[in-house]
Amino acid sequence: MSLIAELITSGLDSLQYYVLKHTLTCLLPAFFLAGAMVTFTNRDAILDLLGEQANIFKAFTLAAAASFLVAACSCTVIPVAAGLYFAGAGVGVAFIILWVAPAANVLALVYTGTILGAEMVTVRIIAALLVAFVVGLVMRAVFGHEHREQNAAGGASVAGGPTASGDQSAEGTPSASSKQSAAANQSDVSGEPAHPQEKARPPIIGRIELGLIVLVLISLLAPNYLVQEGPYYMKVLVWGAATLLAAGYALWMVERSRLVHWVRETWWFIKVIFPLLLGGVFLVGVIQAVLPEQWVQDWLGSNTMLASFLATLIGAVSYFATMTEAPFVDALMDMGMGNGPALTLLLVGPGISLPNWLAIARIFGIKKAMVYVPVIIVLGTIVGWFFGNFIL
Numbered sequence: 547m548s549l550i551a552e553l554i555t556s557g558l559d560s561l562q563y564y565v566l567k568h569t570l571t572c573l574l575p576a577f578f579l580a581g582a583m584v585t586f587t588n589r590d591a592i593l594d595l596l597g598e599q600a601n602i603f604k605a606f607t608l609a610a611a612a613s614f615l616v617a618a619c620s621c622t623v624i625p626v627a628a629g630l631y632f633a634g635a636g637v638g639v640a641f642i643i644l645w646v647a648p649a650a651n652v653l654a655l656v657y658t659g660t661i662l663g664a665e666m667v668t669v670r671i672i673a674a675l676l677v678a679f680v681v682g683l684v685m686r687a688v689f690g691h692e693h694r695e696q697n698a699a700g701g702a703s704v705a706g707g708p709t710a711s712g713d714q715s716a717e718g719t720p721s722a723s724s725k726q727s728a729a730a731n732q733s734d735v736s737g738e739p740a741h742p743q744e745k746a747r748p749p750i751i752g753r754i755e756l757g758l759i760v761l762v763l764i765s766l767l768a769p770n771y772l773v774q775e776g777p778y779y780m781k782v783l784v785w786g787a788a789t790l791l792a793a794g795y796a797l798w799m800v801e802r803s804r805l806v807h808w809v810r811e812t813w814w815f816i817k818v819i820f821p822l823l824l825g826g827v828f829l830v831g832v833i834q835a836v837l838p839e840q841w842v843q844d845w846l847g848s849n850t851m852l853a854s855f856l857a858t859l860i861g862a863v864s865y866f867a868t869m870t871e872a873p874f875v876d877a878l879m880d881m882g883m884g885n886g887p888a889l890t891l892l893l894v895g896p897g898i899s900l901p902n903w904l905a906i907a908r909i910f911g912i913k914k915a916m917v918y919v920p921v922i923i924v925l926g927t928i929v930g931w932f933f934g935n936f937i938l
């Protein structure tokens with residue numbers, strides 16, 4: 547009975563830490579960013595640049611490069627990637643963002659360099675990009691031929707979105723909203739009605755809406771970039787200032803009807819993702835309580851394929867907030883952890899997590915989660931083994 551109480555306490559402690567430290571300054575602005583991308587972006591323009599018919603190399607490169615600038619954990623990045631996906635981006639692009647942003651963002655890389663050195667940072671960047679392009683190619687090959695309208699509706703259906711009744715589906719799924727947003731942006735960005743016969747590529751987003759998305763993005767990134775040390779309330783103050791600025795801009799510059807539309811889209815992401823994240827974080831706390839520290843030291847001390855595989859599994863089920871993986875790996879390396887498993891844990895630890903699995907299955911569909919997670923586990927194992935034996 548005491549063991550059960552200990553496990554429950556560990557899960558609740560993990561949940562308490564997550565809610566207090568990440569909900570306000572990480573998840574909430576990420577949800578609003580996702581809603582904004584679905585509401586204000588032009589679906590046709592996104593399809594041209596990042597859709598399934600776009601040039602693979604250009605689309606994947608753009609997605610990977612942009613992801614380096616997004617300091618987000620494996621949970622925070624989900625609404626961001628989902629927002630782009632439901633706005634029209636290809637499935638390969640969406641999953642590249644899901645991987646690169648938490649696994650190798652600039653903030654985590656800088657912190658890793660401070661603790662583990664420049665060589666580990668360089669290898670982490672190269673390995674993350676290699677994995678990203680393979681993930682993008684696999685997801686595109688398996689799911690890229692799905693019809694996007696069916697895909698969006700299917701994602702909402704898997705997520706429990708209200709698609710059954712006609713009066714609810716228009717505001718319950720991002721697929722319906724993105725259609726309305728695309729039509730609105732097609733005329734709003736230029737101030738003139740859209741003409742189907744025009745050949746010019748439509749802008750992705752209007753200047754006013756772009757300004758709003760930039761401000762919301764700042765509210766997401768500023769707390770982590772500007773306050774890397776010190777009490778948490780400093781992050782809250784930075785987030786609060788950025789959020790007030792974004793809210794003031796939105797109320798002053800954007801039509802009220804579109805703001806309501808934005809809030810509805812944001813709420814859809816919150817009600818679908820957030821409960822699963824909480825459940826997943828609780829389970830992570832329970833798992834960490836039953837994982838013996840001595841076992842980790844004994845089995846991760848070499849650069850074998852097995853050691854990298856075990857490090858991948860540990861990283862895949864554990865939750866690491868942005869930058870927390872570096873000191874954790876540093877501590878394990880001091881205990882004798884091999885370079886290969888260390889690299890694997892640096893990538894997979896923040897890259898995916900048990901809450902991440904559940905939320906991806908809910909938003910993108912179970913089939914996509916069942917392909918993505920095993921691919922990451924396999925690639926993480928191979929990368930750790932290869933770089934541990936031949937590079938590091």
